[in-house]
Amino acid sequence: MFSVLRSNRDGRKRARLFSGTGGSFIRLVFSLIITLFGLLLVTFLIGRVLPIDPVLAAVGDRAPQAVYDRVREEMGLNLPLWQQFYIYVSNILQGDFGRSVLTSRPVLDDIKRVFPATLELATVATIIGVALGIPMGVFAAVHKGKWPDHLVRIFGLVGYSMPIFWLGLMGLMIFYMKLGWVAGPGRLDAFYVDFIEPTTGLMLIDTLIEGDMDLFWNAVSHIILPASILAYFSLAYIARMTRSFMLEQLGQEYILTARVKGISETRIIWRHALGNVMVPLVTVIALSYANLLEGSVLTEIIFSWPGLGQYITNSLLKADMNAVLGGTIVVGAVFIGVNLLSDVLYRLLDPRARR
Numbered sequence: 001m002f003s004v005l006r007s008n009r010d011g012r013k014r015a016r017l018f019s020g021t022g023g024s025f026i027r028l029v030f031s032l033i034i035t036l037f038g039l040l041l042v043t044f045l046i047g048r049v050l051p052i053d054p055v056l057a058a059v060g061d062r063a064p065q066a067v068y069d070r071v072r073e074e075m076g077l078n079l080p081l082w083q084q085f086y087i088y089v090s091n092i093l094q095g096d097f098g099r100s101v102l103t104s105r106p107v108l109d110d111i112k113r114v115f116p117a118t119l120e121l122a123t124v125a126t127i128i129g130v131a132l133g134i135p136m137g138v139f140a141a142v143h144k145g146k147w148p149d150h151l152v153r154i155f156g157l158v159g160y161s162m163p164i165f166w167l168g169l170m171g172l173m174i175f176y177m178k179l180g181w182v183a184g185p186g187r188l189d190a191f192y193v194d195f196i197e198p199t200t201g202l203m204l205i206d207t208l209i210e211g212d213m214d215l216f217w218n219a220v221s222h223i224i225l226p227a228s229i230l231a232y233f234s235l236a237y238i239a240r241m242t243r244s245f246m247l248e249q250l251g252q253e254y255i256l257t258a259r260v261k262g263i264s265e266t267r268i269i270w271r272h273a274l275g276n277v278m279v280p281l282v283t284v285i286a287l288s289y290a291n292l293l294e295g296s297v298l299t300e301i302i303f304s305w306p307g308l309g310q311y312i313t314n315s316l317l318k319a320d321m322n323a324v325l326g327g328t329i330v331v332g333a334v335f336i337g338v339n340l341l342s343d344v345l346y347r348l349l350d351p352r353a354r355r
Contacts, residue, residue: 168229169302312331
């Protein structure tokens with residue numbers, strides 16, 4: 001009898017778990033659909049509100065009226081707004097972002113070509129930010145109220161306040177022009193540009209695949225300065241959040257219990273406290289990574305980095321709205337995807353979130 005009751009209780013528990021997981025999944029999918037729909041709606045309205053005529057960008061301001069009208073009809077701009085939006089969403093869902101006026105190629109092909117450069121830059125910057133930001137945040141929390149804490153907080157405040165274009169220009173002037181420690185703008189020296197056949201689009205990986213260490217170290221020399229400039233902002237955010245999380249954990253009762261048991265302070269800080277901090281830090285790191293992916297525009301312009309930010313900027317200056325909106329959609333989709341991934345990882349790492 002007791003075994004029957006136990007099996008029934010276990011069955012009800014599994015049913016509740018399944019229904020809770022299914023409900024969470026449905027809510028997640030619904031939220032994702034609504035967010036993507038909102039992103040498409042906003043980008044569509046931006047393309048219609050901006051005082052830029054895509055027809056003039058395509059045919060030029062000296063084209064005859066008949067040519068202007070024909071191209072406008074081909075673009076579907078003579079249709080009602082709701083019908084234009086329907087066609088716009090249908091094309092996007094099929095991977096058709098239109099054709100770029102600037103390059104005369106499909107926008108999606110252009111994005112595939114330039115996005116790896118932005119991805120590589122943001123990834124290296126995030127690695128630097130995490131490798132330095134987490135230890136700095138822990139160090140500041142352990143020495144709360146003392147000079148190391150004040151030093152880390154001032155360093156982070158400067159990182160938030162300093163304009164990135166000024167830091168980039170100062171970095172180029174000091175480390176490239178004066179000291180010669182790093183290479184200049186671009187991803188490779190002009191001499192090496194035709195030496196590498198892109199495989200992944202990530203220059204550091206492609207040079208290793210080629211097995212040419214001279215090319216690899218040249219790529220490292222080019223990426224280290226712009227990645228460090230971007231990493232400064234990521235580092236400041238991660239260090240501040242790590243300090244906040246660590247201060248909360250160091251005040252918990254289990255830390256006091258560990259100290260009473262005679263566990264070493266190093267183990268308490270780096271294993272127990274930091275171990276519990278890493279769960280919320282996953283979300284912080286993911287958001288920082290997404291922000292670097294979408295916020296590297298000025299860095300790419302200053303360092304002539306042929307990434308998505310530079311592509312969108314050049315397209316905007318040439319009134320190439322297909323390219324601008326396509327790049328904006330990709331950036332928004334990446335941001336949504338990274339947020340979704342961080343939410344899933346948070347649920348996997350923290351049992352309380354699953355419950």
